[in-house]
Every structure is written in C-alpha cells, then in structure tokens.
Amino acid sequence: IRTLRRKFIAIAMASLLGTLTVLCGAIAVGNAYVAEGRADRVIELLYENAGEFPAPPEAWPDPSRVPDFQVTPETPFETRYFVVGLTDQREVRFVDTDHIAALDRQTVVERISDILADGGDRGYVDYYRFGIFENQEGGSTVVVLDCFLQLQSAYNMLRVTLLVALACAVIVFLLLAFFSRRAIRPFAENLE
Numbered sequence: 001i002r003t004l005r006r007k008f009i010a011i012a013m014a015s016l017l018g019t020l021t022v023l024c025g026a027i028a029v030g031n032a033y034v035a036e037g038r039a040d041r042v043i044e045l046l047y048e049n050a051g052e053f054p055a056p057p058e059a060w061p062d063p064s065r066v067p068d069f070q071v072t073p074e075t076p077f078e079t080r081y082f083v084v085g086l087t088d089q090r091e092v093r094f095v096d097t098d099h100i101a102a103l104d105r106q107t108v109v110e111r112i113s114d115i116l117a118d119g120g121d122r123g124y125v126d127y128y129r130f131g132i133f134e135n136q137e138g139g140s141t142v143v144v145l146d147c148f149l150q151l152q153s154a155y156n157m158l159r160v161t162l163l164v165a166l167a168c169a170v171i172v173f174l175l176l177a178f179f180s181r182r183a184i185r186p187f188a189e190n191l192e
Contacts, residue, residue: 004184005180005181005184008176008180008184009173009176009177009180012172012176013169013172013173013176016168016169016172017169020165020168020169023165024158024161024162024165027157027158027161028154028157028158028161031154031157031158032154035147035150035151035153035154036129037068038068038069038150039129039145039147039150040122040129040131041068041069042069042079042081042145043081043122043129043130043131043143043145044131045069045071046081046083046143046145047131047133047141047143051083051096051099051143052076053071053075053076053079054071055071056071056072056073056075057070057071060072060073076099079099079145080099080100080101080102080145080146081099081100081143081144081145081146082095082096082097082099082100082103082108082143082144083095083096083141083142083143083144084096084108084109084112084141084142084144085139085140085141085142086112086139086140086141086142087138087139088138088139090116090140092109092112093139095108095109100146102146108144111125111128111144112142115130115132115142115144118130120132121133124147125144127146127147127148127151128144128145128146128147129144129145129147130142130143130144130145131143
C-alpha cells in the first residue's frame with residue numbers, strides 16, 4: 001500500500017511538473033517573441049521615417065485591442081535609440097545620438113564595430129537590438145534600440161512564472177501527501 005501511495009504521488013507530481021514546464025516554457029518563449037517583435041517593429045518604423053517617429057494618431061490606441069506596436073504621443077520620449085549611416089565599405093558616415101543619453105559618439109562607433117562583427121542583419125549586442133538596412137543610394141543604415149527595460153521585464157516575468165510554478169508544485173505535493181491516504185483507501189480495503 002505504501003508503494004502504491006508513493007507511485008500515485010510520483011505519477012501525479014511528474015504529470016504536474018511536466019505540465020508546468022511546458023507552461024513556463026511557452027510563457028517565456030512567447031514573451032521573448034513579443035518583445036523581440038515589438039523591438040523589430042520600432043526599428044523598422046524608425047528606418048522608414050529617417051530616424052524619427054511618425055506623428056501619432058489623434059485618438060489614443062486601446063492597448064488591449066492592438067497587439068502590435070503603436071505610436072503614441074509619449075513614444076518618442078520613452079524610446080532610446082541611435083542611428084548610424086555607413087558607406088558601402090562599412091565605414092561610419094554619420095551618427096545620430098540625439099535620442100540616447102547613455103552613449104556618446106565614440107561609444108556608438110565601438111558598438112557599431114560589435115554589430116558589424118556579429119554578421120547578421122538583426123540581433124542583440126548586450127541589451128541593444130539592432131537592424132541593418134541597405135539603402136537604395138548605396139551604403140546602409142543601422143538603427144539600434146535600447147531594449148534594457150523590455151529585457152528586464154521579460155526576465156522578471158520569467159522569474160515570477162517560475163516562482164508561481166514552484167509554489168504550485170509544492171502546494172500540490174503537500175496536498176497529495178495529505179490526501180493520498182484517502183485516495184488509496186479503497187485499494188487498501190480491496191486488498192484486505
């Protein structure tokens with residue numbers, strides 16, 4: 001009967017832990033995907049508008065109805081980014097650091113070296129998300145977005161999700177340990 005009770009608890013806990021693992025993984029991947037998609041949309045929007053945000057709509061969008069990134073009157077003030085123009089030989093042609101306070105021109109040029117060494121058209125260097133766009137007239141434009149707050153939010157969401165999953169697992173284990181005697185009782189009576 002003890003063996004049966006242990007197997008019952010082990011199977012129930014294995015099922016719960018498997019479900020919680022899939023759930024936490026889906027939340028983490030989904031959250032990262034949404035944050036990355038939002039950053040890429042901001043980068044594309046900045047490139048399409050020559051390093052500036054377009055005029056916001058007259059009516060404020062409803063965040064619960066619009067899943068994609070939307071420009072509001074506050075967007076230019078809460079978004080930190082810089083834009084760099086490159087020649088065909090990948091030399092720095094111009095640097096626009098008007099929209100970022102944390103980096104000066106020299107640091108931006110160093111970051112661009114890291115971005116070009118990455119080799120991709122999109123990616124992360126530290127907590128900066130970048131996009132490289134080829135210009136029709138030659139050369140390319142690099143738009144780099146500071147994603148510190150988005151990444152911090154994603155990691156905090158992952159931590160909270162894992163803590164809640166752990167708390168749920170502990171509570172279910174304690175409940176199973178306490179109530180498993182009642183669940184196993186009919187089998188014990190059958191054996192007797």
